[in-house]
Amino acid sequence: MLSVPLEAIRDSFEGIMPSVIATSDADGMPNISYLSQVHYVDSEHVGLSNQFFSKTAANVAVTGKATLVVLDGRIGVQHMLELVFVRSDRSGEIFDRLAAQFDVMAGLQETSHMLRLRAVDIYRVDACIAIDPVAPLALPPPLLQSRENHFWQTAVTTGELAALGDAETLLDVSLAVLEERFGFAHSMILIADLETNRLVTVASRGYPHFGFGAEIPIGDGIIGIAAERRQTVRIPDLRRSRRYVSAIASATAATYDEIPMPMIDEPQSQVAVPMIAGGRLIGVLFAESERSFDFSHNEEAALRVVAAQVAAGLVNFEVADGLGEAGPHAAASAAESGNESSFAFQFFPRDGGVFIDNEYVIRGVPGRLLHYFVRFYAQAGRTVFSNREIRRDKSLNLPDFKDNLETRLILLRRRLEERGGPVRLERPGRGQIRLAIDGKPEISIVNE
Template identity: 50%
Template sequence: MSVSLSDILDCFEGVIPSVIATSDGDGRPNISYLSQVFHVDDAHVALSNQFFSKTAANVTRSGRATLLAVDGRSGDQYLLDLVFVRSERTGTLFRRMAAHLDAISSQHGMESVMALRSADIFRVEQCRPVPSPGPAPPPRDDRSAPEQLTFGAALAAELAFESDPDRMLDIVLDRLTTLPGFTNLMILVPDGSAARLTTLASRGYGNTGVGSEIAFNEGVIGIAAATGVAVRISDMSRGHRMFQAARATSGLVAERHIPVPGLADPQSQLGVPMLSRGRLAGVLFAESPHRFAFTREDERMLVMVGAQLAGHLGAAEQEGGDISAPASGIEARRSPISATGSFHVRYFAFDDSLFIDDAYVIKGVPGRLLFHLLSIHAEQGRIDFTNRELRLDPRLRLPDFKDNLETRLILLRRRLDEREAPVRLARPERGRIRLELRGTPCLSVISDLSGL
C-alpha cells in the first residue's frame, strides 16, 4: 500500500531522527541517522548532508537509498524508496534547512559541527507503512489553512486602520494570544549595528523583558533574524538530548543586563523575521511547553502578519518626523514637577547605558536619547520635543538612513513604564514627545570604565 507524503507530514518535523540505508559497490549495507528530512512536495524530500560520509559516497555511486521515517506524534513508521535527483547549496530550500539546523545547534555551542553542506533532493518512488500492532494515533489538532488565512486577513485589516505603531504591537500580540498554543510571545527589533535584537514587547511571561538583548545567530530568534527565514522547531527536547554535554554557560551576569523572557523548558518554538522591502524590521517569536504546538499553517500565517507589521512600522518611521514646527514653537516652558525631591541619573558615554538612582534602565540609542532629553530639560526647562528635531540633532548620532527613531522611542517608553521610573515619555500628539517628571533629575556623565 502506497502512502502520500502529505499524509505523513509529522514524520518531517525532526522529532524522531530518520534512518537512511545505502549500500556500496560490493553490496555491503551502511545505516546512518539523519538530522533532518524536509518535505519538498508530494514526490520529493530533501535530506541534510552535513558530513563527507559513507552514506554520501554510496548515494553518489548508486543514486538510491531507503529511508525509515517515524511519525513524532504516533510512532508510526514508513519506508521510503528514494532516487537521488540533485544537491543544492543555495536557494530557498537550502536556506530553510540551514536555518533550522543552525537554530538547534546554536543553543548548544555546536554551530560548526552541524553546518549544512548541501540539501540533497530525492524523488520518492514509493512510500509504504511498516505494519504496527500499536493503538491508533491521537487525532491531529492542526489549524487548517482557511482558518489561519481568515485570522491573518482579519489582523491585517485591523492593522491597516491603526496609525500608532505602539498600538500596533499590542494589537498583534493580543490577537495572537487568542489562538491555541500562542501563549508566550515576543517582538524583538534589531539595533543599529545589526548585531543584536532587543525585546520590544512580550506576552505570557512574568518578566516582560523589555530592553533585553539576543545576538544575531543565537537560537531560533537570532537565526530567523540573521537568515531572514522562518524557523519552526516542534520538539526542542531532541536538541537538548543531542547537545546537552557541549552546552556552554557563563556564570557572569553583567550589571547592564535585562533577563530575556523565556520558558524554562520549551518544547516548541517559532521565529519569524518581520521583513519589508528586503529589510529586517524585527522578529515575531512564539514558544510553548508542548510539542507540536505550531503547525505549518501557523508558520505561514505568522509570516504574513510579520510582513504586515514590518510594513506598517516602516511607514510609521517615515511619517513620525513630518511635523515641522520649530522647537521654539513647542511651549518651551518649565515642566510642572509633580513631586518634590530629586533623582540621580548616571549616563555612561562609552556604551550609552543609563542608570536612575543606581538601577540600570537602558543602553544604546535609547539611553542616549533619554539623557539628551534630560540634558536639554536641565538647560532650558523644556519638556516638549519633536521627532523631527531629534532626527536633525547631530549630538544624537542617529544614522542618516533608517534611524528607527519611532521604534527606539517605543522601547524607551515601555522600559521606563516597566521600571516605574520617575521620568516617563508621553506622546501628546503624533510626532511629539513630552517628558513627565516626578522630581528634579540630577545628571552626571561617566566617560570611561574608570568611573565605575
C-alpha cells in the same frame, strides 16, 4: 502522482524522531543510517541533511537511489519513500534554512562539531507508501487538530493589522491576535539595533514580566540566529537536546543583565521569524510553548505572514510620524513637578547607556534619546519635543527613516514605565513626546 501526497505527511519531516535511510553498493550490500533532518521541498522532492554519512553518499553516487522511512513523532505512523538523487546543495535558501536550525540545536547540545551541515541532498520521491499494519499511538491533541489550516485566519489577521493607526497598537494587537486566534500564549517582538548588534525586546505577551529593553546579541540562540541569517528557525521538540539550555537565557547580555529576558521555565517548542521590510532587518517575532510539536509548518507560515505585516507597518508608521507632525517647539512648556529632591542621571556616550541612581535603565538609541530629553529639561525646562526636531538634531546620529525612531520611543517609554522611578515619557499627540519628571536630575557624563 504519489499514492500518499508528501503534503499529508509533513509532520513526519519535523525531525522529532530520527528517519532511517537505506542504500546499497554496486554489489548489493545494504547500508542503513539514521538521518537527522528531512526537509519538504515541494510535492515531488525532499531534502536530506548531509553531515557525516560517507557510506550513504558513496552508495548513492553509484546507484543514485535510496529508501527512506519517516515517522510521525506524535502518532507513530510510518511511511516509506523511494528516492532518486537529483543534486547536492551547499548554498541557497534550503541549505541556509537547515544550517540555521542545525546551529541552534548545536548550541543547545554543545555539539557544534557533530551537527555542522555539509550539504542538503535533494531527492525526487518516486513512491510514498504507508507502512502497515501500524495503528496510530494516539490522536493529536485537540489544540493541534484545530490548527491544521490557518490560511483564512491569517488573511483576516493581516487585514486587521493593516487597518491599525499607530505603531504601538500594532505591536500589542499583533501579539494579542496570535494568542486569541492561533493559541500562541507566549510571544514577543524584538527590534534590531544594528548600532549595538543586538535585538531589544519592545513587546511581549504571556510572561510574568514584560522585559522591555531586554537584549539578545544578534547571532546568539534561536532568536539571534534567525536575525543574523534572516531565516525562520523552528525547533519542534527541545527534548531532543541531551542537556536543556534555554536558547534565550544563554543569549542574555552579560554587561547589561539588569533587564531579564522574558521566558518560560522549560520551553519544549520555539519558533523565531525575522521581520524584514524593504530588504532591511526590522526585528524578530518569537513564540514558544511548554508543549512539544506546538509549531508545525502551518503555524510557521502564519507567523511569517504576520511578521512581514508588522515589519511593513512599523516602517510605514515611521515615515508618517517623521513627516506629519507639529513643529519642534509648538507645545514646549516649563516643568512644574513640585518635587525638589534630586536624582543621579549618568550618561555613557560610548554606547548611549543611561543609569538613574546607579541602576541601569537602557542604552543605544533609546539611551541617547533619554539623555537628549533630560538635558533639555535641565537646561531650559522643556518637557515637550517632536519627532521632527529629533530627526533634525545631528548629535543623535539617527539615519533618516532607517532607525525606527518611533519604535525606539515606544521601547523607551515602556521601559521607563515598567521600571518606575522619577522619569517617564508620555505621548500628547502623534509625533510628539512629553517628558514627565519628578525631582531635579544631576547629570554626569561618563567617558570611558
